[in-house]
Amino acid sequence: MPELPEVEVVRRGLVSWVRGRTIESVDVLDPRSIRRHALGVEDFIGNLQGATVSDVVRRGKFLWLPLVDGSAHQQAAGNGQAPPSRVALMAHLGMSGQLLMQDAGVPDEKHLKVRLHLSPSAGMPGQLRFVDQRIFGGLFVTALVPTDDGGPGGLAESPLPLIAGEASHIARDPLDPAFSFDRFYQRLRARKTGLKRALLDQGLVSGIGNIYADEALWRARLHYARPTDKLRRADAFRLIDSARAVMLDALDAGGTSFDSLYVNVNGASGYFDRSLNAYGREGEPCKRCTAAGIHATIRREQFMNRSSYTCPVCQPRPRNGRW
Known part of the structure; x- marks a missing residue:
């Protein structure tokens, strides 16, 4: 199973490719990979479609992408403010999960489970793909909650005192600037x-x-x-x-x-x-x-x-x- 450095490598890569981009549409090819999203495929897609990825955050081996309404993101960016975010796309890599940036013309991977179509950005691939051979991992939308110590939820480009609910029980990791x-x-x-x-x-x-x-x-x-x-x-x-x-x-x-x-x-x-x-x-x-x-x-x-x-x-x- 990927450990902290492997997940941090993925986080750093995602920051470069998806931060500030809007999810235009979503393809769920295998519902088993979103089984942790209790309300099902339609609700999963509805929460993501039109949302903008404001950051990529990691605590320990947990990874999540805070989401904001696309119009709210544009307005906040125009005012030089950090856009509000109360939900996030949680990515659990499990034993074999991979998050890959690919161009639309690249053939689908054998174990492709979920595909996110992102807004155009010069020189950047247009799709974020979740590939999982063993199907132990998955994606789901979750709520962000305040951290118990008032510090940042995890390692991020624009740290906020919010954390994905499923990660709120774990301690900080040695690479976290707020680690005590x-x-x-x-x-x-x-x-x-x-x-x-x-x-x-x-x-x-x-x-x-x-x-x-x-x-x-x-x-x-x-x-x-x-x-x-x-x-x-x-x-x-x-x-x-x-x-x-x-x-x-x-x-x-x-x-x-x-x-x-x-x-x-x-x-x-x-x-x-x-x-x-x-x-x-x-x-x-x-x-x-x-x-x-x-x-x-x-x-x-x-x-x-x-x-x-x-x-x-x-x-x-x-x-x-x-x-």
């Missing part, structure tokens, strides 16, 4: 669990999945079973700083692509998988230990019905570790 380390650390120490389990809890810190949790823990030299209630402030700060750094590196590489299911809005794959230090490297030398002249190989262990990758030398298991 003090709040994170206070809540982390209040838990009695293992460190990686806490990192994967989207209510504590969002956007970190299995791949980037392993990479952040490796960079911070911390084992995934370290008890959270005994973690020193300096170690917690190093971990969040490592998580932020690894995700920024992944963004520079366009994300992590292990197959053709994850691509950006132009259909290109990311290359961060070539720079992984821990995840997926079972039996391979630990790069850090090798550089220090120490022989150590990455090991894989079962963790929460998935795998966890660590170095036994520079990420030693705690004697009193809890899972």
Whole structure:
């Protein structure tokens, strides 16, 4: 499933292509991909047709496009004001969802589910297509609600204190300018669990999945079973700083692509998988230990019905570790 860097790559691409453009018409080719829109196909289309995309916002792995009435957008833009927005198009990528910008003449993708026809803009593709092979993802229109802390709903070009209702329960992510380390650390120490389990809890810190949790823990030299209630402030700060750094590196590489299911809005794959230090490297030398002249190989262990990758030398298991 795409993690924060992959979704942020998509967000940045969409900002360039769809912000300020009006949705002129909508084709729903497979109603299963809008099943989360409870009122059905006609209501889904009616909410989108004639609406203008005012921004593209992300919190954690959640992505949404705030929508405003087309005429209201033009009037507000003429006055130099930010147009009001109370609804948004929510995009859930699931395991294989893709948002692709395409010209009208490009043949439909095999697993095309929804097509948005956008207002003309010089040099820009005219369609936003939602493609989903496994149909775990989907699109739906949702209400925007005030954030609980009064801060921006998420990372955006013109941040507003509004958030898609379905994302309101998750915490801020390490790339969010409004992320509070003090709040994170206070809540982390209040838990009695293992460190990686806490990192994967989207209510504590969002956007970190299995791949980037392993990479952040490796960079911070911390084992995934370290008890959270005994973690020193300096170690917690190093971990969040490592998580932020690894995700920024992944963004520079366009994300992590292990197959053709994850691509950006132009259909290109990311290359961060070539720079992984821990995840997926079972039996391979630990790069850090090798550089220090120490022989150590990455090991894989079962963790929460998935795998966890660590170095036994520079990420030693705690004697009193809890899972």
